[in-house]
Amino acid sequence: MVPRSRPRNGRASSCSTTTSFVRPRRARRSIPSGSTSIGRITGTTTSSTACARLRCSTATPTGARMTHGSSSSLCEEKTERGGRVATATGARKATARWRSSTGAMQVRSSRRSRWQCSNEPSMKVLVVGSGAREHALVWKCVQSDLVERVYCAPGNGGTGGMARNIGIGAADVVRLVDFAKRERLGLIILGPEAAVDAGVGDALRHAGFDVFGPNRDAGRIESSKSFAKGLMRRAQIPTADFDVFTRPAPAKEWARARDGQVAVKADGLARGKGVIVCESVEASDRAIDAVLVEQRFGRSGATIVVEERLEGPELSVHAVTDGTDVIALAPARDYKRAGEGDRGANTGGMGAYSPPKGVGEALVQEVVERVMQPAVRELQSAGAEFRGVLYAGLILTKQGVRTLEFNARFGDPEAQVVLPRLQSDFVALALASAKGGLADHPDLRWNNQACVGVVVASGNYPDDAAMTLGHRMRGLAEMPPGVLIFHAGTRFEPGNGLVTDGGRVVTSVALADTVAAARAAALSGARQVRFEGAFFRSDIAEEADEG
Template identity: 75%
Template sequence: TADFDTFTQPAPAKAWAAARDGLVAVKADGLARGKGVIVCSGVKESDAAIEAMLVENRFGKSGATVVVEERLEGPELSLLGVTDGTEVIALAPARDFKRAHDGDVGPNTGGMGAYSPPLAVGESVVRDVVSTVLIPAVKELAAGGHEFRGVLYAGVMLTKDGVRTLEFNARFGDPEAQVVLPRLETDFVALALASAKGSLASFPPLRWTDRPCVGIVVASGHYPDEAGMQIGFPIRGLAEMPRGVLIFHAGTRFEPGRGLVTDGGRVVTSVALGDTVAQARETALSGARQVRFEGAFYRTDIAEEAVTA
């Protein structure tokens, strides 16, 4: 992991960040639905982030304690591992895009889109993450009397000094799972059953399609600023999706007499497979364009790195 410390008071937190020229990430220690991280580029930004959490209580009790850690540089990678408490079988890798707007600018979100497989991530990288991150985590849980069976998500950064862990989730990552599971040809129910029964050691190798998959989130206006967001807007276009588009619902609800309306920040994800990343991207974008509600927005550069490289 990155160098870090935890704080409940703003002054020592600001001093720790200032000693690193403000090149830090400030994280709410509690659950913040994927939005409790502020990545800072200088002392002014780190001071403001610490003030927001420890003084202004922007994240309530979740931000009463903050983790301030050194800012890491490099491409991010998400890897989901299915474990039976001993063995770990990695699913296909993915890369998600946390910033709200094109060009990786704007506030951090729960994820504005993802694609799989990510650029320049081969089997050796996956094996490295499994052996240095996922398996040690599973062993440590078991050693502490907390055997874990299920899906363990590792969010890592590929730095010049090697793999560094950013986060864990004891569940599928969102939107990563939405671009990983459509590529899986093995029966997932059989895999889940083997995880539950503790028999992953004898489970056959997973089968995957070679076709890449891209997912693009359509979000409510002002997301992730919950104070600025409005919900309850009718959603149009879902019945008129282009061929090949999968729509995953997130922030939606059904209202009698009105149909589906928005009910959260990330409303739906438009997902598509393709013979190439470019083809999958264009199909997913065509689905995102078709989703219409007041204030809707989405990133247009998801997976673009794999097309222009």
């Protein structure tokens, strides 16, 4: 059960994993309960033509296969390369789901969601971004009965298997607005922080579009660590003691007063790698010099935040908000270090699982009341209404919950383990946030199963200078049953098929009745992904197996 908050009327209610909130005036489309059969996602093609016939699995140009699991709203269409691509279409749209007893596919006629947006025509949706997070978002969007077609800009080698990839960068404001106008998009979902920081949301809203993702001012809660820490202080959100510096000497003095037990953070965006955790005065001196003197993070590190180091397990909580109401999503825990046992350099994230060990509804409700609500209120009072998903990175100390950071979008890899557990229509939820209608949105429905995601990365990640890309990928057509593959750093290369194109290449994801079973399945999928230099952490979610 995941809490929600409605500060307008002072009521807080809880959503149920077994029942669905129903508005008295209308019956709501029933959603199948969680299934143990999940589809594999390994698409590569990017072209789109006419919708063909429905099938259970899809052959792609690289020989991979795509199989659809429960509650999928996908159909195939032929491509210029002779393969097939799964997409949601208005011409012949249907919902495919697995009959749990036989594994056979059932096809039923499409019915639009009758919650609030029942009068909305089938819409075109654009997901902005190119990571595994965006692949997971595309996957959820094509399941929606509200959707006619899904685009992804720029997308990757996997999103092209179920959406139409558009060659526009995530921060290319002018071209994204032009595309939205030309295609008459019904909803735009901002994936990466770069899109938020570039002002994509501002421009699209100014042009009259519904956007799931904040404007640039509200997005400063992520793009500026000093802004976020100042907001936490003003809103009395529990966090570590800190100070902000632009010169090395006073920063080092502040760190020495705490025996070097600090975290040094670049103020600006650094792709999740801008934090250096220190254990001694020598380490803190090196870290401060690396950011301020050596300019390891460029202009993003011209200002730094130095804060006291906190100890305890970390926790990720996402909340969807329309600037007033807040609905929490299922909690997760991610693993940021590159090496086993949380050793090595900080990364964008090497894996995650949901729900985390020892995290219950009461704790999530506390986060909503003490962290999420105050942050949303403080932004609103400053004239920076936040519409989209707000992510709080937290740590569970002996003194209680403390906030490490905010992100103005879904976490990656957290999105890959939270979204598969969501049974409600994600597009309806995102549209309610974009339109300011969360107060009337039904409580969310969740799969009770655990979900684990393991990132398979390129050799030497996260060292961009040492990584080599363009390696041919194998094994994607041979995934074990029940494994989802969300693509990130992949692209289709004529003659070679899928090749690596980034540090984090894919996330292997699995749902199961226990964390241990989901972990075993996700690891089996990660082992199957083969390319030169591939590596992954085998200890993701291992803590849940310990007594």
